[in-house]
Amino acid sequence: MDDILIRGGQVIDGTGAPARVADVAIRAGRIVAIEADRADSADRVIDAHGSVVAPGFIDIHTHSDFTLPLNPKAEAKIRQGVTTEVVGNCGFSVAPALPGKVDALREYLSGSAPWLTFEETDFARYMDRWPDIAVNTVMQVGHNTLRLMAMGMENRAPREAELRHMQDMLEEGLLAGALGLSSGLFTAPGSFSERDELRALGRVLKAHGARYSSHIRDESHAVHEAVAEAIDIGEHCGVHVQIAHMKLSGTDSWGQADRLLAAIDAARGRGVDVHGDQYPYDWATNPLRFLLPTWLHEGGVSATLERLADPYVRSRIRQKIAEVGFNNFGQIESWADIRIAISPRGAAEPGRTIEEIARERRCDPLDAVCDVIIADKGATRIVVRSMSEADVRAIAADPSALVGSDGPCVAPYGVTGQGKPHPRLYGTFPRLIGHYARDLGLLTLPQAIAKMTGGAAAALGLADRGLLREGQAADVVLFDPATIIDRSTYDDPHQYPAGIATVIVNGTIVIDGSEHTGALPGRLLRRRGAVLA
Known part of the structure; x- marks a missing residue:
């Protein structure tokens, strides 16, 4: 007898192949059959007529390591159909946290993880203590965290012993099962590193069959050089490269999506194993302090706050913004395009723009x-409109561009329900399917699903997920193709999407009739060699 039998759905298997009507049988956490008119009985039969049956979506770029310990039901993601999250991105990871340096890491990540409890740990212990949650998790070691542990926020190349320390900490995480290394070269201390340092860490990745992902050094006026740098690490070291949240940020860079995609395609043509991912929105989000020049951050948050109180420093920042725009974001059209998302200490009201705040004050x-940064002790988070919708559509239409929310898993209730975060936290996957594929016709439905399932699994080296096939882990989502859509907005972001009826993780139903069952069947997936399982 099957545990679950999904009858009569339009099966889209994650390969890009067209839909076919079939039954999907699940037993002991695995898919055991995909066939027409299955005769076996089951403990639970789900009528899927009129619904799409697809592999569970893989959120290939997230920061849910900051929130899943606080929100183990994974509400904002599981209700999108996400069954696997890749965490530890943009160079930020919660481990390792060495003796005497926990407070430094807590302060550094305050703009992203203001409510998380930090404790002394190595990476192996951190993974072993990961709580039971609703979704599967894949972890990465953050380069910024390694640099902070080895040499603080100093703007220089590492000494030989410091570089070896970073390599040793990275190796410890890889041996524990981390997918690889992520970098965040757009801000300190990652921005203080040079190519030789990254290549040295890349050699450790190569030795373990691990992977590299990067929030590149510049996503605005030097975006193409930054993409070339990321590709160089993969090409030089012989490792897979994931270019995070591909975009053209800043008005001076708009209209260059074709050039960006062509550079990645050309690298693939010469044998580089490279992918990129995207969230389908023209607004970004970041800690407010990261919009300012990277030299401000040398020495840590306390030093930054002291500098920001100096009128002369403010004049230097003002001149720099006038010349080149905001760090990593470039020129934006108006101060009205920067909105407060979260202000943990109440320095500014969420939803208010910088233009409004300045006028009121x-x-x-x-x-x-x-x-605001000083009053919030560096922890303010904002959303900022820095991209053109035309570029967003061009990247979304590329079948090889994968999908990542670039956000933590939150919920409308509890500590993670505060503020007005980016809508992508609630809407990335249904938005791509409902708006960009169905409504705008930029992709076929099988293409859209392949980007967030089979394509992502291939990029990650996932051995048994991402496809609907016999023997694969039973991560499955059922949705109505006519009604699936995001409902989260910038003014009212804490809204779940529509059209997703059932989500199954490792053979256990987590979303049933669009309601959370409370089940926490997610697994921590570990890399062994080049395979993740």
């Missing part, structure tokens, strides 16, 4: 920015 917009 009768001050210059940059002074408002600096004052």
Whole structure:
């Protein structure tokens, strides 16, 4: 007898192949059959007529390591159909946290993980203590975290012993089963590193069959050089490269999506194993302090706050913004395009723009920015409109561009329900399917699903997920192709999407009739060699 039998759905298997009507049988956490009119009985039969039956979606770029210990039901992601999350991105990881340096890591990540409890740990212990949650998790070691542990926030090349320390910490994480290394070269301390340092860490990845992902050094006026740098690490070291949240940020860079995609395609043509991912929105999000020049961050958050109080430093920042725009974001059209998302200490009201705050306080917009950062002790988070919709559509239409929310898993209730975070936390996957594929016709439905399932699994080296096939782990999502859509907005972000009826993780139903069952069947997936399982 099957545990679950899904009858009569439009099966889209994650390969890009067209839909076919079939029954899907699940037993002991695995898919045991995909066939028409299956005769076996089952403990639970789900009528899927009129629904699409697809592999569970893989969120290939997230920061849910900051929130899943607080929100193990994984509400915002599981309700999108996400069954696997890849965490530890952009160079930020919660481990390792060495003796005497826990407070430094807590302070550094305050703009992204203001409510998380940090404790002394190596990477293996961190993974072993990962809680029971609703979704599967894949972990990465963050380069910024390694650098912080080895040499603080110093703007220089590592000494030989410091580089060896970073390599040793990375190797410890890889031996524990981490997927690989992520970098965040757009901000300190990752921005202080040079290519030789990254190549040295890349050699450790190569030795373990591990992978490299990067929030590249610049996503605005130097985006193409930054993409070339990421590709160089993969090409030089012989490792897979994942270019995070591909975009053209800043008005001076708009209209260059074809050039960006062509560079990645050309690298593949010469044998580089490289992928990129995207969230389908023209607004980004980041800690507010990361919009400012990287030299401000040398020495840590306390030093940054002290500098921001200096009128001379503010004048230097103002001049830099006038010349080249915001760090990693480039020129934006208006101060109205920067909105407060979360202000943990109440320095500014979520949803208010910098333009509004400056007008109310009768001050210059940059002074408002600096004052808010100081009052929030560096922890303010914002959303910022920095991309063009035309570029977003061009990247979304590329069948090889994978899908990542670039966000933590939150919920409308509890500590993670605060503020007005980016809508992508609730809507990335249904938005791609419902808006960009169905409504705009940029992709076929099988192409859209392949980007977030089979394509992602191939990029990660996932051995038994991402496809609907006999023997694969039973991560499955059922949705109505006519009604699936995101409902989260910038003014009212804490809204679940529509059209997703059932989500199954490792053979256990987590979303049933669009409601959470409370089940926590997710697994921590570990890399062994080049395979993740």
